[in-house]
Amino acid sequence: MEERHEPVSSAISATNFIKTIVAEDLKSKGLKQIITRFPPEPNGYLHIGHAKSICLNFGLAEDFGGHCNFRFDDTNPSKEEAEYVESIMDDVRWLGFDWENRLYYASDYFEQLYDWAEKLIKKGKAFVCDLNAEEIKQYRGTLTEPGKESPYRNRTVEENLDLFRRMRAGEFPDGAKTLRAKIDMASGNINMRDPVMYRIKHEEHHRTGSKWCIYPMYDYAHGQSDSIEGITHSICTMEYEDHRPLYDWYLQELEIYHPRQIEFARLNLSHTVLSKRKLLRLVKEGFVKGWDDPRMPTLAGLRRRGYTPQSIRNFCDRIGVGKKESLVDTALLEFCIREDLNKRARRVMAVLNPLKVVITNYPEGQTELMDAVNNPEDPDAGNRKVPFGREIYIELEDFMEEPAKGFFRLFPGNEVRLRYAYFIKCTNFIKDSKGNIIEIHCTYDPSTRGGDAPDKRKVKSTLHWVSALHCISAEVRLYDKLFLTEDPNTLPEGKDFIEYINPDSLIVKTALLEPSLKESKAGEVFQFERLGYFCVDTVDSLPGRPVFNRTVTLKDEWVKIQNRIHKKQ
RNA sequence: UGGGGAGUCGUCCAACGGCAGGACGACAGACUCUGGAUCUGUUUAUAGGGGUUCGAAUCCUCUCUCCCCAGCCA
Numbered sequence: 001m002e003e004r005h006e007p008v009s010s011a012i013s014a015t016n017f018i019k020t021i022v023a024e025d026l027k028s029k030g031l032k033q034i035i036t037r038f039p040p041e042p043n044g045y046l047h048i049g050h051a052k053s054i055c056l057n058f059g060l061a062e063d064f065g066g067h068c069n070f071r072f073d074d075t076n077p078s079k080e081e082a083e084y085v086e087s088i089m090d091d092v093r094w095l096g097f098d099w100e101n102r103l104y105y106a107s108d109y110f111e112q113l114y115d116w117a118e119k120l121i122k123k124g125k126a127f128v129c130d131l132n133a134e135e136i137k138q139y140r141g142t143l144t145e146p147g148k149e150s151p152y153r154n155r156t157v158e159e160n161l162d163l164f165r166r167m168r169a170g171e172f173p174d175g176a177k178t179l180r181a182k183i184d185m186a187s188g189n190i191n192m193r194d195p196v197m198y199r200i201k202h203e204e205h206h207r208t209g210s211k212w213c214i215y216p217m218y219d220y221a222h223g224q225s226d227s228i229e230g231i232t233h234s235i236c237t238m239e240y241e242d243h244r245p246l247y248d249w250y251l252q253e254l255e256i257y258h259p260r261q262i263e264f265a266r267l268n269l270s271h272t273v274l275s276k277r278k279l280l281r282l283v284k285e286g287f288v289k290g291w292d293d294p295r296m297p298t299l300a301g302l303r304r305r306g307y308t309p310q311s312i313r314n315f316c317d318r319i320g321v322g323k324k325e326s327l328v329d330t331a332l333l334e335f336c337i338r339e340d341l342n343k344r345a346r347r348v349m350a351v352l353n354p355l356k357v358v359i360t361n362y363p364e365g366q367t368e369l370m371d372a373v374n375n376p377e378d379p380d381a382g383n384r385k386v387p388f389g390r391e392i393y394i395e396l397e398d399f400m401e402e403p404a405k406g407f408f409r410l411f412p413g414n415e416v417r418l419r420y421a422y423f424i425k426c427t428n429f430i431k432d433s434k435g436n437i438i439e440i441h442c443t444y445d446p447s448t449r450g451g452d453a454p455d456k457r458k459v460k461s462t463l464h465w466v467s468a469l470h471c472i473s474a475e476v477r478l479y480d481k482l483f484l485t486e487d488p489n490t491l492p493e494g495k496d497f498i499e500y501i502n503p504d505s506l507i508v509k510t511a512l513l514e515p516s517l518k519e520s521k522a523g524e525v526f527q528f529e530r531l532g533y534f535c536v537d538t539v540d541s542l543p544g545r546p547v548f549n550r551t552v553t554l555k556d557e558w559v560k561i562q563n564r565i566h567k568k569q
Numbered sequence: 570u571g572g573g574g575a576g577u578c579g580u581c582c583a584a585c586g587g588c589a590g591g592a593c594g595a596c597a598g599a600c601u602c603u604g605g606a607u608c609u610g611u612u613u614a615u616a617g618g619g620g621u622u623c624g625a626a627u628c629c630u631c632u633c634u635c636c637c638c639a640g641c642c643a
Contacts, residue, residue, distance in 0.1 A: 014583060014591080041643055076642065133641055142639055144571045178641055188572035190639050199641035218643045242573055242638050263574090265636095270580085318592065320582035324575045325636055332581070332593050342606060377606070408604085417602060451602045462602050530603045557604035560595095 016321040018056070018262055022064055022233055025260065033066035034232040038092070038099075039073045039106075039222070042084040042206070045291045045298045046091040048312065048333075049267040049274045055316035056264070057235055058097045069229055070099035074107045075221045077205040085206070091299040096309045106216075106225050107207045113216050113224055114168065116254050117179060117197060121160045125253050126197060127153055128163035129180045136178070139185070140193050146186035147193045153182060167200055170213045174200050179214075183249065191246045195219055223247040226259040234259045237266040238323060267319065268327045271481040272297045273488050278497060287501055288482075292539070294549050295482045295505050305479060306525055306535030306551030307333075311340040327487055334552050341525060341533045341551070346374045346381060349419065349464040350513040350528040350548075352476065354393035356468065357440045359424060362390040367469065371450065372420045386514050388421050391468035393512050395530075398463050399440055401429065406561045408460035410440070417462040419529065423448040464529045466512045476511040476534070476548045480504055511548070520546045530554065 022034055036057040040050065061068040070092065074080050092099070120126040129152045131139060141147030155163070167177055179198040187193055197220040202213045226234045234247075241263045251258040266274075273279060274297055282288045282296070291298050294305035302312065315336040319328050349372075368388045375381035394410070403411040410416050415425040428441035447454050451462075482505050488497040520526070522538045532553040540547045 016582080020585095039643095043643080073643065079642070136641075137639075140639060142571085145639095146571085147639090175641065180641095190572075192572095193639085196641050201641085215641095217641075222643085238574070239637055240643090244573095265575085318581080320592095322575090322582070326581065329580050329593070335593060338605090347603080347605095373602095376603085406604095419602060459602090461604075464603075527603085527605080530605070532605095554603075554605050559604090561604080 017323070018060065018233075018235065018264060018321055019063065021262060022060060025232070026064060031232060034061060034064045035066050035069065035230055036061050036233055036235060037069040037071050037226065037229065037231050039071045039225075040088050041073045041076070041080060042088060043076075043079040043081070044084060044276050044280075045300055046088055047274055047279070047296075047298045048269060048302065048315075049297075050091075051095060051299060051312050052267045052316050052319065052321075053235070053237075054092055054095060054097060055313055056321060059317075060233070060235070066232070067102060068097070068099065069102040069104055069231070071104040071106065071225065071229070073218070073222065073225075074105055074205070074207065075216050075218060077201060077203040077215060080206055082206040087300065091303075094299065094303060094309055095312065104225075104229060105207055106221050107205060109221070109225050109228055110208060110212055110216070112228065113221060114214075116224060116256075117164065117216075117220070118161065120181065120197075120250075120253060121164060121179075122157055123253065124157060124182065126160070126179055126181050127155050128160050128167065129153070129178050129194075129196075130176070131178075132175060136196070140190065141185070143190070149185050150180070150194065153194070164198075167198070167214050168212075170202070172200055174202055176200060181220075181246075181249070183246075189242055189245055191219065191243050192249070195246060219243055219246050220250060223251050223259070223261070224254065224256070226261075227251060227254075227257045230257065231259040234261045236261060236263055238263045238325075239266075263323065264321050265323050265325055268325070268487070268489070269297060269333065270327055270330045270486045271483045271488075272330070273483070273497060275489075278488075281498070282482075285498070287498065294477070294479050294537075304538055304549065306341075306533060306549055307337050308340050308344075308525075311337040314340065330481065337552055338533070338555070341527065343377055344375075345525045345527040345533055347372075347376070347527045347529050348514055348517055349386065349466055350476070350511050350517070350531065350534075351393045351395055351464070351466050351471075352478075352509055352511045352528075352531060353396040354466075354512050355396040355399055355437065355440060357392050357394050357424070357442055357465070359390050359392070359422075359444045360427065360441050361443045364390055366390065367467075368449075370420045384516055386420060386516070387467045387470040388418075389467045389469045392418070392465045393468055393471065394418075394440075394463050394465050396437075398461075399426070399429070399437065401437065404562075404565065406565075407558075409463060410442075410461070415459050417448070417451050417459045418465050419462050420451055421449075421465070422446070422451070423453060423459060464531075466514050470515050471512040472515055472518050473510050474513055474517070474546055474548060475540075476509045476550065477537070478507040478509060478550045480506075517546065518544060522546075525551070527554070 038057045058068045129150045139148045178196045180194045183192045185193045198214045244261050247261050292300035292304050315333050369385035370388050372386045399410045412426050422444040424442040424444045426442050430439040432438050483500050484502045485500040520536050522536050522541050525535045533551040534548040537547040537549050
């Protein structure tokens with residue numbers, strides 16, 4: 001699974017405001033290197049939004065000569081599970097990033113964090129509060145009104161210390177007490193209204209087991225973890241901007257090394273959702289088949305869909321980094337995977353909607369092996385032989401009884417090329433009782449073997465095909481956008497994002513494939529000529545029975561022409 | 570009505586007092602044994618009003634719009 005990739009071409013990534021800040025800091029603070037970190041909570045799967053953060057943090061470290069730590073932010077035992085730890089590390093490795101020996105857990109710092117909490121108590125900057133959750137909420141005030149001070153706010157240092165130690169010792173039940181910072185209940189910033197530092201949870205932690213029954217809150221743990229690791233730049237998303245004063249306050253009161261927090265806008269991608277809550281609903285309610293369903297924007301899903309690490313890293317470079325809320329068009333992601341696969345995918349022929357063609361003047365029982373190029377973009381990919389015979393299948397869409405305007409594929413009397421084979425001309429067609437075309441008769445020109453006419457005459461179209469006698473069949477899964485609406489997060493009043501799921505986001509077909517595909521291996525990528533890029537599914541394929549996932553279609557001029565005609569009508 | 574943040578082509582990102590540029594998309598053409606790829610070209614933007622300045626997307630000011638914050642979640 002692990003792959004290494006050449007760095008993304010520097011032509012793509014110009015600069016961003018964070019690089020500017022870091023460059024200035026390096027100069028003004030005389031730093032030799034920077035240290036960043038990627039700090040996921042192990043409570044779910046990584047998605048393309050996390051990839052933006054991963055690329056940013058590891059990329060910055062690479063650009064400025066430093067390193068990026070990998071840290072699990074595991075301060076809440078009720079939400080976190082060990083199973084996620086492995087999958088998250090897999091995803092980051094898959095993207096091609098290496099944290100070497102710098103794997104950390106916030107839970108490794110619990111003892112130090114505890115000592116620092118006592119230090120704040122001794123400074124008179126923290127107190128044990130007996131208010132319950134509901135009361136704390138009442139006392140906190142509202143967005144426009146200041147809060148009230150807790151009646152327990154003025155306990156003595158000795159009492160606070162005693163109570164806090166007893167909290168740790170397990171003397172109190174969940175929710176009975178909290179440790180809170182003593183800051184300012186009238187602050188306009190609600191995060192500063194005596195925020196909770198520790199809560200009591202008699203729960204098993206995935207790493208510390210039952211050693212602790214009090215757990216630090218994110219705000220109390222994160223900055224200090226950054227400080228312990230010597231992080232120079234702690235990069236997070238915009239919603240933490242309001243938390244920065246608190247981040248700074250703890251570090252200042254603790255009088256310890258003070259990293260700099262910088263916020264950037266999280267990624268939004270059109271036609272999909274990236275919130276954990278919504279993704280979970282898609283899985284739980286069965287709209288997709290799991291976290292790694294190829295329609296999911298999770299890294300596991302994208303990987304199974306056929307997206308390459310390189311394409312995702314290129315995407316992350318192209319979208320840039322800013323502070324404003326934005327919605328990136330999925331078309332850019334699709335461009336990135338086409339760009340990458342165009343260079344590396346072997347071309348093969350496969351027919352999704354077969355229509356039988358009989359070449360009436362071709363000798364019965366004859367088979368020829370035609371020379372086919374594996375990848376016109378890559379001479380090293382070599383050639384292969386594709387069997388050809390009297391009866392073949394072409395794509396149903398490649399024939400029209402009465403050609404529409406702009407259609408120059410097969411129609412009665414018209415000559416086209418069969419890729420790597422012969423010119424054929426349609427002489428007749430057969431319909432069933434319902435009027436559906438079920439078979440085409442053509443003649444071929446033997447002098448055009450290989451696909452070129454000695455008399456230099458041209459045809460306007462080249463069709464892909466498979467030999468009826470030699471082709472194999474396989475399940476092919478045609479994936480499309482998961483949502484019909486561009487932004488499933490911004491909906492009319494009363495609408496649920498579920499209502500906008502694309503009913504055709506998955507269409508399963510039995511396709512006919514050239515025989516070389518029989519032994520293709522899980523994860524292999526191909527371009528089915530004129531159709532799109534496909535990969536062999538890593539979960540449901542069996543030896544000799546591959547299942548193919550469509551990663552993305554090819555750009556299709558004919559589809560556009562048809563759409564235009566439809567719009568006019 | 571409190572605090573914080575953001576407004577530049579259709580989309581995303583640059584330009585940081587000196588010619589508003591790139592990528593994707595769209596459109597047009599060339600080329601092509603994939604209506605793919607490639608190549609060429611076209612199109613469209615500084616939220617609005619004042620001000621400072623020789624010169625403003627950039628500085629000042631007022632206004633408008635959008636986003637985030639009231640977990641013992643992260």
